[in-house]
Amino acid sequence: MLRSGPPAELDKVAAKARGLREWFRAFVQKKKGRALTAGDLSELEPLNSVLQRDEQHGLLVADASSASGLAFAMQRRYPTAESLLMPIVEALAKLVCEEDFTYVKACEGPKCTLLFADYTRGHARRWCSMAICGNRAKVAAHRARLKEGKGG
Template sequence: MFIADSLGLDFLNSVATPIDTPVDWIDDGEGLIDWLSQAKLVPAEELDALKARVRRGELDEVADQTRALREWFRGFVLKHAGRPLTAQALQELGPLNSLLGRDEAFSRIEPAQEGGGVLALQRKRRWRSPEALMLPVGEALAKLVCEEDFSNVKACEGHNCTMVFADHTRRHARRWCIMAVCGNRAKQAAHRSRLKSRQ
């Protein structure tokens, strides 16, 4: 369900009610690993290595912490959605800054993968513990806070839908998470309502 046009908002959408039934894609450690893999936030070989050396319960604990981070951040986003962030928002971001402060990132020169150069400076991270899996999520949330105009952050208008997205359309008129799902359901409901009012 990567439809938000922002990885930080896609993280919030990792629990959603797209079609009347709530679904949590990070309901346990295995779900967290799958979501991180699909989001391409952690290299596949690092995920495999981490899974091989930790107990399942440890991954479940990190999934619990990740869900708690998600719900805290959902409150922040919904509070500020629809208008630009101000400097006062920084006072609310203590939990996110605390997470970012635990990072063990470093830079390293490696063969270039794109462009014309032979070598490139690449940012790397040490994946020493299961908790390190939360660090790229924290980065995605920080990028959302620092780079996205919160005026464009919206909640889907679909009935019972809990998805959020960044509206990057030219006229900022996007109303639905997925037009084929929530948009069509709204059109069908409006059509039924019109037919009922004619009777």
């Protein structure tokens, strides 16, 4: 259970979370387009340094989907405000282990900072979302064609 810390402590954790986000965005931008290898491990040290402070333990729980009706689950303790970073860092760590960076792309939307994994056939996806950046690009291309049609 989380003991609520003073707001300043939560502000510090929020700043750390934003720092991690920016660090991870830069990491993915740099590594996208090729599969990660063990050689990339040293650059992932910021994740390991947080993960080493994690407080998790195993727990037997009821699980209707298992034959025994029981399952072994991991449960996390949140003794400090900083421990709120753990689920985020765990998700990032799992992502670098499980995602093939060969298919990771940056959205081509001019103002968009989103990254995505392109598992479409032919790997020709260009936008984070067809409904947002894809549509903006279509509208921009349409306007450009209209302008050209009028002679510039």
